[in-house]
Amino acid sequence: MQWKKIFYAIVLTSPLAASAQGPRINSDGKRLAMLESSERAESNNNKVNAQKAHMDSMMAAKALPFTMNGNGKVISGTPASEVKSKNTNVADNRKAQELPPAAASVKPIAKEEPRLAALRPSERVYEANDKFKAVPLAGETDYYGNMNGYMVNYVKNYMGHFSQRLISINGRSECFTTIDRVLKQYSIPKELKYLAVIESALLQNARSPVGAVGYWQFMESTARLMGLTVNGRRDERKDLTRSTQAAAKYLSYLYDQLDDWLLVVAAYNSGPRPVVNAMKRTGKDDFWSIKSYLPKETQNHVLAFVATATIMERLNHFLLPGMPANFDWALLNSNRGEAAAKDKKFAHPLLSKFSEEEVKKMAMVRIKTPLDLELVAATLSIDRRMLGKWNYDYFDFLDTYKAGNTYNFRIPKEKLDAFIEKKDYLERASANMQL
Template sequence: MNLRNTTLLVVLFSATTFYAQESTLADVNLSVEPKLSYLDSIKSTFQKHDIAACVEERWMTELSNQDLYSEMIADIENTNIDQKVDYDLSTELLKERLKALDAKSAFHIEYNPGLENIIKHYLKNRKRSYERLMALSQYYFPIFEEALSKYNVPLEIKYLAVVESALNPRAVSRMGATGLWQFMYGTGKQYNLDITTYTDERSDMLKATDAACQYMVNMYKIFGDWDLVLASYNAGPGNVSKAIRRSGGKQNYWNIRPFLPKETQGYVPAFIATMYVFEYHKEHGITPQKPIVNHFATDTILVKNKMSFKQISELLDISVEQLQFLNPSYKRDFIPYQADKKHFVRLPLDKVAVFTSNENQIYAYCDYDFNKREKPFSSQEMVATSTDVSMISKTKYHKVKRGESLGLIAQRNGVSVTELKRWNGLKSNNIAAGRSLKIVKEERVADVPKKAVEVPVSKAVVSNDTIKVKAKSVETAKFHVVEKGESLFSIAQKYDVTSEELKAWNSLEEETIQSGSKLIVTALVKQKTENHIVQSGESLSSLSKKYGVTIDELKEWNELEDNNIKLGSSLKIMLPADEEVVVAEIKVKKPEKQSPYKSEKVYIVQKGDSLFSISQKIKGVTVSDLKKWNGISGKNIKPGMKLKISG
């Protein structure tokens, strides 16, 4: 009986211990927070505004699809307007509606069988396309109408963009015409549309629309008829003039139509048919789809730094596709920065609010992201690869100012919010102004290479090829690879030493240094560590005076959050080494003066050689050099001649 009870107690105790351990482990696991990325820490500081989003991503692919443009162009080029189309629309009713359109339009809209056929073709075969186009038109048409009104151009010309590009700002024809208004490269340049590697303003809805209006005004001055202006927009004014001459001087579009290029013959009918479908869509049961975005619910922001659509997408939680739709003139999904030219980004209003409220953080993240990219091989990398690199931890303290958040402090110091909370024992993101936060930074330090020596702060005894050192406080050797254009003075300024010290440490007799040579410069001071037991009445202030260090150094060495220290606690004090260092000798190899030429002193001229081809073969030698060194006045040289290739 006693044995059974004892066994039961052991089992219960074991189970309790096991579950207690599980519970503890669970608690530990739950308390571990995932490390926030720099992007997350940036976004956690954003001021946000509760404005309903005006763009729905599910419409993006549907409404900005290139196939609408392809369908429209194929219709214009291939539809036979003389072929009858079976559709439930009486000719009499169509004539009545066309007459009503003509009464309020600057165009000559008159019934003819060809126009009837193309209207019925659109109503029968392109109903779905027009539902999509009408959704897009609710975004673009207000912009078009404002510009057309400004230039006193008929507002109906807004339908021309439907025919030209199917309202796709990135549409590109087989001939290279681009944008909503399908400008060719030369015409775009003629109307001051900027076209570069990164931007194409033919796709900018505001600038391209303005250019299209100017073109229309200029063509109307020539032809005085808006139908012919449309024809010239497609075929060019030269082809329209030829058609007028070939028709015997007739100036009605329908009369000169047979003499126009094939594409232009279907162009004006397609324009009028599109106008009819838009004006009478309700009567034919065509219901516009929901607009992707309302023009008045977007705005532009001046961009003050280069940034990519991907970065904006990550920061503002807006899809790259939406950014492409709203900013089609940036053809590489990248907004450049130029001091002499302004660039803007168009965003939905709720995103505009977030962008303008957090510009500094946004630009900081873009710089951070660009700087992560692989850099070209540099002299600094050469220095690093020539030595062993180790990581050291440095602790500093930051006093929280009014208005600062953990995210902002983390961003400025290149750490995560989670790390800040862990170092400072914080359980939430709330932080009071005035508190001192501990920040631990990992830094890369180049160690002394093998066979490296130690260079003192004090004077060195210099001979021709050695530096003899004897000192109490020494420094670890650090090297600098001379870059093009640097001088001893500029390098001395960089490392806070004198030119004379650099000359002494590197056994230099002159100020001249060659690009690519390696110089010894100052480095990290070696120190010894001493532990101090805090006595009654001592403070950080009194200890800093006693040891000749600063209060901040004491706090950093001992990871103290404030100035309070406890009686009996042990403090780490870093002091210069007391022991005398044995004299060391540094072997310094002087940089060799390198000839810019090859080792050969004479070049034997080969068949087909010229002074120019020889100068190209020999690095650092010019045609003038060859002439001067060999007393040549002209360009003639003969095979077998021996030329000096060194001064």
């Protein structure tokens, strides 16, 4: 009937007919708006062809060397050369099509190189810090030297085995917010938060076979030395803020002694003594030189930390979709140049004597009970970093402390009288912090 022909003609040329196809998805997993012609085409077939050609041209400009489904998962990998070849064929086919007047008036889209940003690691963001050097991530050739290839390959394998675990860690971002805030207060580099990831997976009630508890896996004795309350009624190792404050103090003390973050991570796992002994045995002050002299668990702990920090800081955007098959791992490599030059190591106090100038300014007092360095520094107005470096072996004393042991505590000569006057107070206050 005549009215049916008119009805179908209206429906086929309506914009609703085009939108009924549903949203289109580009290679980034984002919706693309449906194209509308400025004029109605003479027939629906020509209109659909024009839209398809224009859409293909847009996709050619945004093409990536891998494709993703609507959920953001990589579903196939295509070499960049093939992507370019397919885009060229699309452009050639478009010229051969008979386009409606409106579409024919559209200027051809300029050719663009495939967008490779999604295939690159995130740039490393360095935060200025006058107290501590940066944490070395995998790929930083100025730090790792000829071990860089080994470290990058370790990260690659680690991501393949533990990506699902790291994805679940990403869901606990509220923990990272608290940890970042506390570490910043102590000027500890933000990358040290990933030490808590490999210690406890950010689980409050985590407990190790040897009795370490909480987010930062403190043993009871070390927790008390760092000012945490641990008794039958309360265990602050399970308090995220308080335990992170204790971890920040402990990390800063270990850094004063070891002057290298990978050595600090090793000492956090094994205790300072095995690391110090390995340094004295080899005469070296870097992780790779003493690695074989450390417990196997400690070696793996350090490597897992570097891998976790590198993935979470620079490869995080690949966790959910998965690593593309054609990812170039050499893109992790970088050399900080001038920034690295500022981190140049000087003679380590464990391997050399103090300078003549330091010895002239130094006084030693014998102590029989552990003192809290933060408390001493605040009470006597001494620079905490200097106090820690002068007493670089202090944790050897704490780690093996027994009643009757003594330690030659180094302080500035100008503070000697104040220290003697405040000694009783410092001993009582430090002991109360360890209850």
